[in-house]
Amino acid sequence: MQVKSILLAGGALLAASSGAQASGFQVGLTGQKNVAMGGTGTGLYLDQASQFYNPGAFAFAPTGFQVGGNMAIPRISFRPDAADQGQRNLQNTNVFPFSGFIGFGPKEGKWRLGAGVYTPFGSEVHYQPGWEGRYALTDINLRSVFVQATAAYAITPQVSVGAGLVMLAMGSVDLQRDIPLQAQGSTTPAHAQLTGNADHKLGYNAGILFKPSEKLSLGISYRSAIDAHVGSGDITLTNLPASARSNFSATSFDVTLPLPDVYSVGLGIRPNDKLTLAFDANLVGWSRYQSLDFTYAGGVLGGAATSSSKREYQDALAFRVGAQYKITDNFTVRAGTFYDMSCVRDGFVTPETPDADRLGLTAGFTYAFGQRFGLDASFLFEDFMKRSQTQDDLISNGTTDRVAGTYKTTISVPGVGLYMKF
Amino acid sequence: MTTLFPLHKTARPALALLGLGLGLAGCQSNLDATAPAASAGPLDFTSYVAIGNSLTSGYSDGGLYNEVQAVSYPALLAQQFGTTGKGPANFVQPAFSSAKKDGSGYIKLQVVNGALAPVVPSAANSYLGEQVAYTGANPTFPSELEAYTGNQPDNLGVPGISVLSASAKASTVPLIAGAAQAYGTLNNFYQRLLPPADRGSKDYVTYIGQKNPTFFTCWLGNNDVLTYATNGGVVDPANPFSNMTDTTSFGRGYRDILSTITKAGTVKGAVANIPNVTNIPYFTTVPVATVIAGIKANPALPNAAGASLYITTGTGTVREATSADLLTLPAQSVIGTPSTTNPFPVGVGYSATQANPLPSKYVLDATEAAAVVARTAQLNTIIAKTALRFKVPVVDMSTFFTSIATRGITTNAVNNSAAFVTGNLFSLDGVHPTPRGYAVVANEWIRVINNYYGSTIPSLDPNIYRGVLLP
Numbered sequence: 017m018q019v020k021s022i023l024l025a026g027g028a029l030l031a032a033s034s035g036a037q038a039s040g041f042q043v044g045l046t047g048q049k050n051v052a053m054g055g056t057g058t059g060l061y062l063d064q065a066s067q068f069y070n071p072g073a074f075a076f077a078p079t080g081f082q083v084g085g086n087m088a089i090p091r092i093s094f095r096p097d098a099a100d101q102g103q104r105n106l107q108n109t110n111v112f113p114f115s116g117f118i119g120f121g122p123k124e125g126k127w128r129l130g131a132g133v134y135t136p137f138g139s140e141v142h143y144q145p146g147w148e149g150r151y152a153l154t155d156i157n158l159r160s161v162f163v164q165a166t167a168a169y170a171i172t173p174q175v176s177v178g179a180g181l182v183m184l185a186m187g188s189v190d191l192q193r194d195i196p197l198q199a200q201g202s203t204t205p206a207h208a209q210l211t212g213n214a215d216h217k218l219g220y221n222a223g224i225l226f227k228p229s230e231k232l233s234l235g236i237s238y239r240s241a242i243d244a245h246v247g248s249g250d251i252t253l254t255n256l257p258a259s260a261r262s263n264f265s266a267t268s269f270d271v272t273l274p275l276p277d278v279y280s281v282g283l284g285i286r287p288n289d290k291l292t293l294a295f296d297a298n299l300v301g302w303s304r305y306q307s308l309d310f311t312y313a314g315g316v317l318g319g320a321a322t323s324s325s326k327r328e329y330q331d332a333l334a335f336r337v338g339a340q341y342k343i344t345d346n347f348t349v350r351a352g353t354f355y356d357m358s359c360v361r362d363g364f365v366t367p368e369t370p371d372a373d374r375l376g377l378t379a380g381f382t383y384a385f386g387q388r389f390g391l392d393a394s395f396l397f398e399d400f401m402k403r404s405q406t407q408d409d410l411i412s413n414g415t416t417d418r419v420a421g422t423y424k425t426t427i428s429v430p431g432v433g434l435y436m437k438f
Numbered sequence: 439m440t441t442l443f444p445l446h447k448t449a450r451p452a453l454a455l456l457g458l459g460l461g462l463a464g465c466q467s468n469l470d471a472t473a474p475a476a477s478a479g480p481l482d483f484t485s486y487v488a489i490g491n492s493l494t495s496g497y498s499d500g501g502l503y504n505e506v507q508a509v510s511y512p513a514l515l516a517q518q519f520g521t522t523g524k525g526p527a528n529f530v531q532p533a534f535s536s537a538k539k540d541g542s543g544y545i546k547l548q549v550v551n552g553a554l555a556p557v558v559p560s561a562a563n564s565y566l567g568e569q570v571a572y573t574g575a576n577p578t579f580p581s582e583l584e585a586y587t588g589n590q591p592d593n594l595g596v597p598g599i600s601v602l603s604a605s606a607k608a609s610t611v612p613l614i615a616g617a618a619q620a621y622g623t624l625n626n627f628y629q630r631l632l633p634p635a636d637r638g639s640k641d642y643v644t645y646i647g648q649k650n651p652t653f654f655t656c657w658l659g660n661n662d663v664l665t666y667a668t669n670g671g672v673v674d675p676a677n678p679f680s681n682m683t684d685t686t687s688f689g690r691g692y693r694d695i696l697s698t699i700t701k702a703g704t705v706k707g708a709v710a711n712i713p714n715v716t717n718i719p720y721f722t723t724v725p726v727a728t729v730i731a732g733i734k735a736n737p738a739l740p741n742a743a744g745a746s747l748y749i750t751t752g753t754g755t756v757r758e759a760t761s762a763d764l765l766t767l768p769a770q771s772v773i774g775t776p777s778t779t780n781p782f783p784v785g786v787g788y789s790a791t792q793a794n795p796l797p798s799k800y801v802l803d804a805t806e807a808a809a810v811v812a813r814t815a816q817l818n819t820i821i822a823k824t825a826l827r828f829k830v831p832v833v834d835m836s837t838f839f840t841s842i843a844t845r846g847i848t849t850n851a852v853n854n855s856a857a858f859v860t861g862n863l864f865s866l867d868g869v870h871p872t873p874r875g876y877a878v879v880a881n882e883w884i885r886v887i888n889n890y891y892g893s894t895i896p897s898l899d900p901n902i903y904r905g906v907l908l909p
Contacts, residue, residue, distance in 0.1 A: 095469035096850070098881070098897040103470045148899050152851035196852045196862065200546070200907040257908035259547075259554050402469075407848070416848040424467035 039332040039359040040276070040302055041158070041369055046115040046134045048084045048392035048433035052380025053338025054352020056294035058282025059235040061225070062340075063435065064117035067130045067166040070237040070282065071178030072223035074119065074128050075168035083116035084392060084433025090425065092141070092370060096148045097406050097420035107142040119166075120438070128178070130166040133185075135159070137244075137275055141368060149419035153367040154207075155192040160214070160244070161185050164221075179222040184275075187214025187244055191368075195264075195318070199257035206256040208317075210269055212249020217242050223280075233284040241277040241304055246270065251317065265315025274304040276359075289342070294352075296336040302329035302359035326415050327366075332359035338378070345384070350394075352378040363409035370423035372403040380431075392433040400425040476521040479893030481706060483519035486526045487592050487651035488512030489699060492870060493879075494595030494657050495627070496531070500558060500867035501544035502597055502627060503568075504533050509873040509903055512593045512655060514880040518895050519653075531593045532586040532631055538571035542583060542627075545866040547859070549909055554859075556866040576626075583630045590631075594646055597627045600661035601691040602683040604642035608691025617678045618642075647698045654699050654707035655883065657835070659821060660715070662688055663814050667715045668869065670766055670799040671752045671806035682813045689820045696828045703828050708887050711818040711832055713839035716807055719858035720868030721764040722843075729765065729773060733788060736774075747773070747787050748795040751803040756795045762804035767858075767868040769800035831890035838882050847878060849900040854878070862905030873903035 047065025050057040057069030064082055066074040092106045115134035121127050140157045143149065163185045168178030188211070195206040223237030248268040256264055282296040308325045310317075317323070338352030353376060360371040380394035400423075407420040488494050488510075495502055496510025507513070508531065516529035534541045543559035546566050550557065559565040571584035599621070602608050606619040622629045622637030629637055632645070662683035666673065674680040683691075700707065715721070729747050736742050747759040759765075765773075773796060774785035780794040787796035802810065818836055825832045839856075841847075842863065846855035854875075855861035858868055863875035871879060877900035884895045 091466045093467040093469050095473060096899065098899075103468065105466055146902075148850045148901065151901065196901070196905065198904050198907055200909050202907075259549060259908050402467075402472075411848070416853070417851050419850045422469055424469055426465060426467065 039300060039334065039356050039374075040305075040329065040371060041137055041139050042276075042300070043088075043113045043136055043138055045086045045088070045113045045396070045429060045431060046136065047082075047117070048380060048394045048431050049340070049350065049382065050338075051086070051396055051429075051431055052350035052352065052378050052392070052394035053294055053340060054296075054336040054354045054376065054378050055334075056282060056296040056336045056338040056352065058223070058237050058280040058296045058298075059225075060233050060282065060284025060292065060294050064119035064130055064132070065115065067117055067119070067132045067164060067178075067180055068115070068134060068136075068221075070223035070225060070235045070280070071166050071168050071180045071221055072176050072225040072237065073168075073233075073235055074130060074166055074178045075126065075170040075176035076225065076227070077119060077128065078437055079119045079121050079123065079128065080435055080437040081116075081118045082392075082433055082435035083114070084431060085112055085114040086394075086396075086429050086431035087112055089428045089430075090141075091427070092423065092425045094143075094147070094149075094367075094370070094419075095422045097404075097422075104144050104147045107144060109140050109142055111138065111140045113138065126170040128166075128168045130168075132164045132166065132180075134162055134164075136162055139368075143367065148421070149367045150194040150205075151196050152418045153191075153193050155190070156368045157190040158188070160187040174227050176225045176227075177223070180220060182219040182221055182240070182242070184214060184217040184219070184242055184244060187246075188212070189214070189246060189249070195253075195256070197257055197260050199255065202255060202257075204255060206260070207254045209252040209254075210249055211252070212246035212269070212271075214244045214246050217244065231286050235280075235282045235284070237280045237282075239278040239280075241301060242275045244273040244275055246272075248313065251312070263319045264317055266312035266317040266321075267314035268312070269317070270311040270313065271309065273308070276301040276304055291342075292340045294336075294338040296334075296338075298334045298336070300332045300334070300359065303331045305329040305359075325417050326364065326413070328361055328364055329359045330361055332357045347384075348382040350378070350380045350382075352376075354378075358403075363405050363413040364415055365403060365405055365423060366418045370400075370403070370425055372400040372423065372425065374398050374400045374425075388437050390435050392435065394429075394431040394433075396427075396429040396431070398425075398427045398429075400427075474894050476523075476896050477894045478519070478522035478524040479891050481524065481887075481891050481893055482652040483516070483522070483525045484527070485592075485650060485652045486512075486516055486519060486529060487646070487649045487654045487699070488515070488595060488656075489646050489654065489695070490595045490657040491599045491661055492595065492597035493660065494655075495593065495597050496595070496876065497597045498865040498867070498870045498872060498876075499544035499546070500865075500870075501540070501542040503541040503544050504536075504539040506544075506865075506873055506876070507531055507533055507541075507593075509876055510593060510595065511876045511880040511883065512595070514877055514898060515655065515883055516592070518880070518884060518898065521896055522893065526592065529593070530589065530591040532588070532591040534571045534584055534586075538569050538584050540565070540568035541571050543568050543570045547866060547906065547909055554909070581626065583626050585630045590645075590648060592649075594631075594649070596625065596631070596642065598625050598661060598665075599628065599642055599658070600665065600679055600683060601659050601688050601695065602662055603679045604658060605691040605694040606641040606643070607694045608683075609687045614678045614687075643694050643698050646695075649699075650701075651699065651705055651707070654705060655709070656695065656699060656707065657710040657833075658695060659688070659692070659712045659817055662817060663712065663810050664715050664869070667802055667806075667810045668720060668766065670797075670801050671803065671810075672799040682810065683817070685813075685816050685820060688817050689824070692820055692824050693827075696824055696830070700828045700830070706891070707830050708883065708890070709821060709825050709830055709832055710835045710883070711821045712814050713835045714811060714814060714843075716764060716802070716811060717839055717843035717856060718869055719856060719861070719864045720767045721802060721807075722856070723767055723858040723868060724765040724770045724773075726759045726761050726763055726765060729787075730759070733774075739788065745788055749787065749801045749803065750795045750798040751801075752798055752806050754798075759796075759801070760804065762807070764802040764807050765796075766800050766802065769796060772796065772800055831886050833883050833886045835879075835882070842878075849874075849878065852901055854900075854905075859906050866906060872905050874900045874905045877903045
């Protein structure tokens with residue numbers, strides 16, 4: 017008789033619980049000043065974080081050093097489509113995105129050189145033990161660290177260009193789920209854990225800033241896509257019935273996760289010396305992410321050497337507005353808002369990325385200790401729209417490898433940073 | 439107020455904002471508040487009674503035992519009915535005592551000669567170490583099981599019972615009617631439920647008439663075709679209930695049952711019809727084509743390429759098997775085995791001489807299978823008409839199981855199917871569900887009850903309940 021063969025289908029790599037401020041599993045908590053202004057940064061220059069938002073704007077940015085970190089506090093609720101198990105909440109885990117930038121150049125000169133480190137993608141989600149979706153996902157933890165080297169040049173006092181070389185310097189994934197196989201004498205099903213580190217990959221970003229007057233600036237920027245690839249990740253299986261082992265002989269896995277490119281346009285307006293307004297629009301090329309495909313090495317996992325899970329993401333738009341007001345020479349306050357459209361289509365929502373259209377509200381301030389040093393603080397609150405999918409939706413989409421039900425997420429993200437001007 | 443804010447004042451709104459933010463961070467959306475509340479609608483489940491056969495009793499893996507009895511679909515329904523606030527305070531099952539919790543014993547999957555095989559418990563293998571409830575008082579089958587001594591239970595499922603054997607009014611043949619009346623001496627599962635004085639005289643309909651339910655479910659009729667089918671279309675002369683039940687007797691018996699349990703149409707409930715038995719793993723796990731391919735590829739068999747599988751049909755004809763013939767699950771361990779007259783390699787069913795065909799009881803041949811399907815349809819028509827007369831909905835298990843056999847059913851990211859062992863839904867006897875299968879069945883009852891009566895009984899997460907356990 018053939019032993020149970022259950023496809024460990026698909027699986028997922030990344031989640032959105034910390035995916036604050038951008039659709040899918042983007043994090044985008046780079047630069048405390050930008051975060052506090054609704055995530056704008058394409059059409060103006062605030063500080064060295066311009067390297068991330070628009071390298072073209074970086075040519076005009078002040079030189080100096082900055083470092084900051086955030087604490088993303090997600091609250092995800094799930095209620096199954098059927099059954100009376102009631103609402104499931106996550107074992108809420110806080111995650112800590114960070115960023116740091118340094119920018120050099122002549123104080124009033126035409127060029128800037130810079131370097132940065134930041135965490136544009138990542139997430140961590142831990143569902144309650146025994147939850148409905150345990151066979152889709154129980155735990156996920158993805159970390160990524162990017163480093164960037166940037167050069168920018170002001171061609172004229174009105175126009176500047178810049179570009180950065182971006183590297184996925186560190187990426188790790190830890191994906192866990194239960195397998196619907198149970199051993200005699202055991203009260204819990206088998207469990208699979210997939211862990212691995214991503215290869216180093218290069219990408220780039222580039223941008224232009226046009227500044228027709230002191231009161232107005234316009235920017236365009238582009239970040240390239242990167243394929244995050246985990247070469248030979250480890251498969252760890254626990255509680256597997258002995259008679260099923262031949263169907264779970266794989267020892268390692270290979271997976272590629274496409275990270276999207278981002279097109280941004282932005283506008284900066286300074287009606288007077290104290291007030292700055294910023295408007296941004298982003299188009300995120302999530303449609304690259306059509307399916308998540310695993311290849312297993314050293315045998316099979318659940319009787320199959322490969323698995324594929326439909327994602328069929330769509331490109332997503334986000335609109336952002338921010339403002340800052342300089343109350344004193346030492347104290348500046350900021351606020352902003354954004355509306356970010358989901359890249360996940362109806363009926364394709366997965367537990368690892370319970371994505372939805374979301375509204376963000378931001379606030380923050382800077383306090384300068386004298387001329388050189390200062391402290392930035394930001395706060396972001398994101399409210400995801402409630403999102404439901406039924407079992408019939410999943411069946412008609414061929415996406416029954418996830419669970420039907422209703423998700424609702426909110427995220428709060430306080431952040432703090434320090435800077436030093438050269 | 440001055441226009442220039444000193445820091446210690448200006449910082450305050452920012453800090454207050456931060457405080458507000460941290461407050462928001464603690465907020466968890468309450469999705470339960472927006473979900474429809476469980477409601478019984480016009481129904482009252484305070485005295486819920488389930489009548490039926492093995493499927494109702496919680497029989498699984500070829501036996502009745504406490505673990506699965508506790509997750510029989512009536513027990514699961516009672517649990518879900520309870521969420522409406524109008525459920526039974528205590529749904530009584532006729533469980534075995536804890537020292538004999540494995541009841542009649544159950545089939546286990548074991549590794550035999552390096553391969554997985556379902557092993558049937560017996561005295562010879564010490565019942566696989568199970569704590570069985572045989573009393574030994576009646577050594578010939580049916581061996582007596584530990585008697586249930588509590589009050590009359592609410593789950594009245596009796597493994598093996600049919601409509602014909604349930605009602606003494608069903609058949610006009612005195613032998614059959616008498617056997618229904620004396621059913622407590624014929625079926626050890628019914629016997630254990632009855633006080634000794636009732637065992638030779640009280641038919642099942644009289645027994646269920648002793649209850650005063652506020653709501654009932656009834657799933658009977660399967661054994662009016664299944665007993666015949668699982669025995670390969672061979673009628674046991676010693677068993678008056680081993681043939682397919684004729685439609686006239688079935689109609690009389692079914693009306694008697696519904697009239698009794700509804701108290702002449704005054705008690706609300708639901709009934710289920712008979713699934714197409716030819717879809718169950720008992721008949722689908724050993725396909726003729728696979729067996730024939732195995733024979734032709736068998737290096738131990740002389741002239742294997744010219745050999746095939748030969749069967750004895752219900753009419754006694756010996757012929758080559760075709761894909762329209764359904765081999766039973768037990769046929770798997772019989773085909774190819776040596777006999778006294780034909781030692782291997784000319785095993786049972788192998789063709790070399792045609793002298794040793796597979797006996798009729800291991801195959802539901804094409805003619806018999808068609809007859810079973812036709813009779814099932816006729817009996818389901820009677821069930822539908824009778825349900826209409828007594829104003830109860832029919833849970834169309836026939837359509838439901840056909841859908842599972844065709845497409846499977848996905849429960850929270852787990853694909854389940856009608857496949858043996860791997861499908862999660864059918865237990866090791868190839869006929870009865872696993873606990874997960876019973877949960878899926880319970881959800882179908884709930885769906886139909888909600889549709890018909892306008893109640894909002896919540897369904898179950900079947901994944902909480904196990905499929906087949908592996909060694």
